[in-house]
Amino acid sequence: MRSVDRANLILGLGTVVAALLVAFVWVPADVTTGVIEKVRRQVTIGDALAPMLAAGFIGLGGLLVIVFERPENARRITWRNIWFLAVFLIIVALSFAIMRWLGPAMASLIMDSGYRPLRDTAPWKYVGFLVGGAGMITALVSFVEGRVTWRAVLVGLAAAIGLIVVYDLPFDDLLLPPNGDV
Amino acid sequence: MKRIFKTAISTAAAVVLAGSAFASDWTPPGPIKLMIAFKAGGGADTQARLIAEDLEAKMGWKFIPEQVTGKGGMNLAMAIKDQPNDGSVIGMVVTETLGYNMKVANAGVTPSDFTAITTTAGFQMGVVSRSEKGWKTFDEMIAAARESPLRFGAMSPKLADLAYLLGKAQGVEFNIVNVKGGKGVMNGVNAGDLDLGFMAGIQRKGVAAGDLVNLASALSAPLVQTPDAPTFADLGVKFSADGYFLIVGPGGMPAEARDALAAAIGEVISTEGMKSNGMISKAFGGAAIIAGDDAQALVEGDFEAAGALLQAASE
Numbered sequence: 072m073r074s075v076d077r078a079n080l081i082l083g084l085g086t087v088v089a090a091l092l093v094a095f096v097w098v099p100a101d102v103t104t105g106v107i108e109k110v111r112r113q114v115t116i117g118d119a120l121a122p123m124l125a126a127g128f129i130g131l132g133g134l135l136v137i138v139f140e141r142p143e144n145a146r147r148i149t150w151r152n153i154w155f156l157a158v159f160l161i162i163v164a165l166s167f168a169i170m171r172w173l174g175p176a177m178a179s180l181i182m183d184s185g186y187r188p189l190r191d192t193a194p195w196k197y198v199g200f201l202v203g204g205a206g207m208i209t210a211l212v213s214f215v216e217g218r219v220t221w222r223a224v225l226v227g228l229a230a231a232i233g234l235i236v237v238y239d240l241p242f243d244d245l246l247l248p249p250n251g252d253v
Numbered sequence: 254m255k256r257i258f259k260t261a262i263s264t265a266a267a268v269v270l271a272g273s274a275f276a277s278d279w280t281p282p283g284p285i286k287l288m289i290a291f292k293a294g295g296g297a298d299t300q301a302r303l304i305a306e307d308l309e310a311k312m313g314w315k316f317i318p319e320q321v322t323g324k325g326g327m328n329l330a331m332a333i334k335d336q337p338n339d340g341s342v343i344g345m346v347v348t349e350t351l352g353y354n355m356k357v358a359n360a361g362v363t364p365s366d367f368t369a370i371t372t373t374a375g376f377q378m379g380v381v382s383r384s385e386k387g388w389k390t391f392d393e394m395i396a397a398a399r400e401s402p403l404r405f406g407a408m409s410p411k412l413a414d415l416a417y418l419l420g421k422a423q424g425v426e427f428n429i430v431n432v433k434g435g436k437g438v439m440n441g442v443n444a445g446d447l448d449l450g451f452m453a454g455i456q457r458k459g460v461a462a463g464d465l466v467n468l469a470s471a472l473s474a475p476l477v478q479t480p481d482a483p484t485f486a487d488l489g490v491k492f493s494a495d496g497y498f499l500i501v502g503p504g505g506m507p508a509e510a511r512d513a514l515a516a517a518i519g520e521v522i523s524t525e526g527m528k529s530n531g532m533i534s535k536a537f538g539g540a541a542i543i544a545g546d547d548a549q550a551l552v553e554g555d556f557e558a559a560g561a562l563l564q565a566a567s568e
Contacts, residue, residue, distance in 0.1 A: 103360060115431065187341065188283025191315060244318055251319070 078148050079140050086133030094126035162210045170203025171249040190250040197235060200247045204231035279513035281340050284315040288333055288344035290326040295436050296455055296536050297498060300373065301345040303529040307521035314517075325409050326350030327358045330501075334366055338503040340510030343370060348496045352555025353411040353562065364556050368506035369548035371515035372497035373522050373529075374537035376453040379467040379476050380419075381460070383442055386449075391468040391483055394449060398425040405429050406438035406450025411559075414566035415471060415485070415494055416451070422489030451494065454537045477538045492562045496555075497541055499548065508545075515544035 104117035174195055178186035189195040209227035213219040239247050287305050291297035298320070305316035321329040326346035336342040351364040380391070388394040397403065398420075405420075405427035407413040413429050420427040430447060432438045435455045441447035442465070451471060459465035460478055467479035471494035476482055485493050500518060502511065521527045522540040533540050543551055 103358075184282065187337070191284040191317060246317060 079136055083133045083135075083137030083140070086136065087130050090126045090130030090133060093129065094123055098122050098126070158214060159211070162214060163207060166203045166207030166210065168203075169206055170199045171252075172199070173202055174199040174249070175253060187253055190253050191246065196247065196250050197239075199249055200235065201228075201231050204234065279340070279509045281314050281510075283341055284317050285340065286336075286342045287316045287318045288321045288329050288342070289318055290322060290329040290344065290346045290350065291320075292322055292434055292436075293320050295434055297345065297347075300498060300529065300532055300536070303532050304345075304373065304518060304521060307527045307529045308517055311521055311527075312517050324358065325354035325411075327354055327360065330355065330362065330367065331360060333501065333503055334362060336503050338368065338506040338510075340502065340506060340514055343500055343502045343514065345373075346499050346501055347376075348372065348499050348552055348555055349409060349411055351499070351501065351552035352496075353559040354409070356556055356559035356563065357410060364549070364552040366504045367552075368502040368504055368511055369545075369552050370500040370502055370506075370511050371518050371544040371548055372499050372541055372551070373518065374498050374533045374539070375541040376472070376494065376496050377457070377476055377478065377538050378451055378453045378471040378494040378496075379456060379460075379479065379482065380449060380469040380471055381439075381442060381452045381456045381465050381467055382449040383445075384464055384466045386466075388466065388468065391488065394468050395423050395425060398423075398427065402426055402428045403448040404446070406432045406441050406447040408432050408434050408438055408451060411562065412451045412471075412494060414562060415490065415492060417566055418490050418492060419469075419485065419488060453494075457536060492565065497543065497551075498537075499552070512545055515542075515548075519544060 098119050102117075102119045102122065104119060106117050106120045106123055108115050108117040174190075175186035177198060178184075178189055178195060182189065186195065205224075205227035207227070208230050209219075209223045212223040212226060216223065235247065238245060287301060289298050289301045291301070302318055305318055308314050309316055321332050321344070327350065329344045329346055330350060333342060333344045351367060351369070355362060355364065382388055382394060386394075386397075388397060394403070402425075405416045407416050407429055408431070410431075413431060416427055416429045430441070430450075432441055432447070432450070435451070435453045438447065438450035439452055439455050439459070442450050442452075443459075449468065452465075456465050456467065457478060460467055467476055467482045469482050469488060470476040470479070470484045473484060473486060473493040473495050475484060500514070502514075519540070519542045522529045522533055523542065524530055530540065
């Protein structure tokens with residue numbers, strides 16, 4: 072078996088295993104009702120139906136990849152591909168961590184009350200979103216371009232500020248991340 | 254027990270006034286997240302948002318409303334359970350959430366895991382049909398049900414059980430249809446998809462206009478608007494749909510925060526001219542306030558009593 076075949080085989084098998092884990096480990100552990108419930112003469116859709124269906128479709132997708140998607144001319148997955156994916160995921164994870172924790176960390180240093188009472192107060196409510204969001208876009212652009220430029224920084228800032236203008240300023244009752252979860 | 258709560262309601266104004274005096278020092282630590290267990294735009298959601306609006310105007314507090322719907326309020330209960338209990342997170346459910354629904358859900362929580370802050374309004378829960386059906390009384394509807402099964406809309410499992418028991422007591426079998434929210438029942442009845450159903454106050458205008466008929470009161474007391482309609486007890490059902498809209502918080506909320514919130518809410522919903530007072534008066538027949546320890550006792554009693562209804566409906 073050639074390595075090009077193995078790439079899709081591994082991907083397909085991984086997907087099928089993930090689907091099985093969802094269906095037989097995650098859903099039973101996390102959902103109390105079944106697929107279909109009958110409670111005192113009432114037949115209702117249980118909470119497990121939707122995720123079980125989703126797991127079924129994910130598994131079907133994996134099987135299709137294993138059985139049919141094995142082209143002779145498929146390109147190999149290289150270490151370079153894996154490196155790119157790893158750096159991409161690290162940038163996203165670090166940016167979300169900054170988005171989540173920067174505001175609380177700064178507030179804990181400066182304010183006795185901590186961050187929570189300030190989660191709907193400017194400028195505190197923008198700190199994590201602005202730095203984490205702008206940082207994510209800047210880092211991704213810089214990573215793809217292979218260099219850090221002021222242009223990337225400005226694009227990142229413009230995107231984060233744009234989202235704040237669209238989603239925060241017009242609405243009194245909407246909270247930007249992470250403020251709904253702190 | 255019921256007498257205790259009725260007494261509590263009748264003395265609510267005094268409690269509220271006293272509460273506002275002793276709890277006025279408390280202020281929320283920042284904005285208050287107000288979880289709402291009802292679909293956006295319905296009567297209950299409107300009530301919750303108007304209370305928040307009134308409190309913002311009167312107390313200067315800031316509210317952040319958030320819809321947490323589903324499972325008869327249990328999704329909200331499970332979401333609020335582990336939130337900070339300093340008064341910065343509260344939710345609006347119905348007493349049924351911490352009573353029957355919590356019992357049925359068997360989710361490993363009891364009312365003691367929550368802080369009942371105050372009720373705001375009672376239900377005017379009627380069994381309602383469209384007047385063009387031609388039934389002027391409950392007995393006329395039952396006569397029709399003997400001819401062919403009627404479709405009976407219910408917006409919660411408890412009400413579905415009550416509909417079943419009503420049919421059983423009357424010797425008929427209803428085709429019980431679960432519908433989302435009282436508005437869903439009213440839409441179904443108006444559209445002819447349902448023959449009758451439970452409505453908790455939303456029917457007021459329709460009844461006043463003569464389009465809808467309150468055939469029975471699903472409460473232990475007669476309906477304010479249609480006092481001649483028989484109650485469930487009159488019809489041979491020993492259970493009722495008595496219940497209230499309830500503001501809750503996570504368990505272990507300090508009494509100071511709980512009482513200050515209860516006092517402030519009680520004051521705005523009882524004060525003429527406040528938006529929430531106007532809405533509650535029109536839709537739910539006026540504020541019904543059971544606060545603090547009395548509210549906690551109410552939901553814990555409902556939780557214990559839910560077993561009897563479940564048993565009866567399972568037979």
